[in-house]
Amino acid sequence: MLRIALPNKGRLADETRELFEDAGLDVRMGAHRALTASLGGEFEAIFVRAQDIPEFVADGAADTGVTGFDLVSESGRELETLVDLGFGRCRLVAAAREDSGIVAPPDLARARRVATSFPRSARRYLDTIGSTAEVVPVSGAAEIAPHLGIAEAVVDLTSTGSTLKVNGLREVATLLESTARLVTRPGALETGDARALALRDLVAALTSVLRARGQRYLMANVPRAKLDAVRRVLPGINGPTVTEVMNGGGLVAVHAVVPSQGLYRTIAELQTIGATGILVTRIERLLP
Numbered sequence: 001m002l003r004i005a006l007p008n009k010g011r012l013a014d015e016t017r018e019l020f021e022d023a024g025l026d027v028r029m030g031a032h033r034a035l036t037a038s039l040g041g042e043f044e045a046i047f048v049r050a051q052d053i054p055e056f057v058a059d060g061a062a063d064t065g066v067t068g069f070d071l072v073s074e075s076g077r078e079l080e081t082l083v084d085l086g087f088g089r090c091r092l093v094a095a096a097r098e099d100s101g102i103v104a105p106p107d108l109a110r111a112r113r114v115a116t117s118f119p120r121s122a123r124r125y126l127d128t129i130g131s132t133a134e135v136v137p138v139s140g141a142a143e144i145a146p147h148l149g150i151a152e153a154v155v156d157l158t159s160t161g162s163t164l165k166v167n168g169l170r171e172v173a174t175l176l177e178s179t180a181r182l183v184t185r186p187g188a189l190e191t192g193d194a195r196a197l198a199l200r201d202l203v204a205a206l207t208s209v210l211r212a213r214g215q216r217y218l219m220a221n222v223p224r225a226k227l228d229a230v231r232r233v234l235p236g237i238n239g240p241t242v243t244e245v246m247n248g249g250g251l252v253a254v255h256a257v258v259p260s261q262g263l264y265r266t267i268a269e270l271q272t273i274g275a276t277g278i279l280v281t282r283i284e285r286l287l288p
Contacts, residue, residue, distance in 0.1 A: 005056045005065030008047035014150040015087045016066045022284065023205040042198045042217060046108075054079060057183055061143040063195055064188070064202065069243050070157060070178035074118050079183040082203050086210060088180040089159065095169040097146045105129045107172050108153055115145035117267060125175045126154070143167040184207065200248035208285040214284050216260045218267075220275040222249045230254055233269045251276075257286065 007013040007019075007230060017027055023040040037045045048056060053067035054075035064082065070092050072079055093137040094114070096102035102111060109131040119137045124161065126133055133153075138145060142154040143164060153172065158164055182203070189196050222230050234240040240256040258266055265277055 002042055002195055003062045003149045003203065004039070004043060004045050004202070005048055005062035006045050006065075007050040007053070007067065010050070010066065012050055012066075012088050012237040013163060016085075016180065018084065019087075019209060022166075022209045025202075025205065038116075042194075043202065051075075054183070058185060060185070063203045064182060064184040064199060066180055066182055068178050069181050070118070070121070070176065072181065072183060073176055073178075074121050076120055077187060080186045080188070081181045082182055082189070082199070083182040083206055083210070085180040085182060085206070088178070090157050090178050091159070092118060092155065092175040092178065093158055093164075094122075094125065094153055094155050094175065095143070095158075095164050096172055097171050098168050100146065100152060100170075102153060102172055103170065108172050111132075111152040113151040114153045114155060115142050115151035117142060117212070118155055118157075121175055122155040123174070124175050130186055143169055204287075208287050211288075212283040212286040213288060214260050215262060217255070217281045217283050218258050218263075218278070219253065219280075220257045221245060222254055222270065222273065222275045224250050224252050226273045227252070227254075229273045230270070230275075233273070234258060247288060257283065 006016055020039065021025065027045060027221065028040070035047055035263060039045050050067045051071050053065040054072050054077045056062045057065045057194045058077035058079060066085065068088050070090065078185060094108055096108065102108050109129045111133045112129065113134045113136050114122055114126065115138050116134040117138055117140060119135045122135050126135070136151050142156045143149045145154055155175065164171060184199065189199055218234065228286065231239060234256040234275060240254040243253045245251050245253050263280065270278060
């Protein structure tokens with residue numbers, strides 16, 4: 001049984017569960033607040049705090065887990081990223097009050113105290129810029145620290161930067177960019193045992209769903225004489241698939257995977273070259 005550590009609450013938990021369900025790994029919980037759940041077959045989920053997942057995986061309590069790269073980095077544990085899941089995007093930044101005079105890393109290096117809930121990451125960064133500032137651990141709402149005189153600067157997560165601005169703070173530097181990752185212990189895929197095989201299956205299932213997101217499957221009948229133009233409009237993964245249409249005369253059917261962004265433009269270009277019977281469908285999975 002492959003044990004997977006998943007976030008137990010928050011937006012990261014919601015997006016992770018949606019991804020797993022799209023991959024056919026429905027969470028089957030015995031009770032609303034159960035700490036474990038079957039994902040079907042050889043997979044079992046355990047639900048823990050996202051910040052604890054790097055420790056659970058590194059210590060072998062779970063074979064793999066989903067958490068933010070910011071938390072993996074903060075843990076200091078040696079873990080291997082199997083899949084960048086793409087959601088939960090944010091940045092770990094250093095920031096200071098607008099009126100502090102701290103506008104660049106050299107200015108930050110002169111700060112005496114930096115407040116953060118990411119003390120390890122903050123310390124590593126401060127060392128790189130030659131700062132001896134004291135790192136003040138806080139459990140949350142670090143952005144208030146400079147206004148209370150607790151610290152001259154903060155290291156905190158942001159997605160848009162709006163919360164920092166609302167609190168009168170200016171970004172000084174980006175320490176790292178983070179997304180949700182599927183992580184495991186180094187070399188876990190190389191053992192060749194049943195767990196490694198199950199882990200490979202899990203990676204394949206999740207990546208097939210991620211690859212399909214933002215893509216659509218398009219079919220249309222087009223004049224045979226316009227195939228060169230069609231290839232320019234529908235490059236697809238390996239070019240469009242072309243098949244004969246029964247009693248189609250001068251028409252052939254083309255099929256291709258196309259980006260959903262700008263799809264209206266693709267359809268308009270096809271119509272311009274005489275395409276008819278255009279059909280667009282969603283893709284649940286896409287394997288190379």
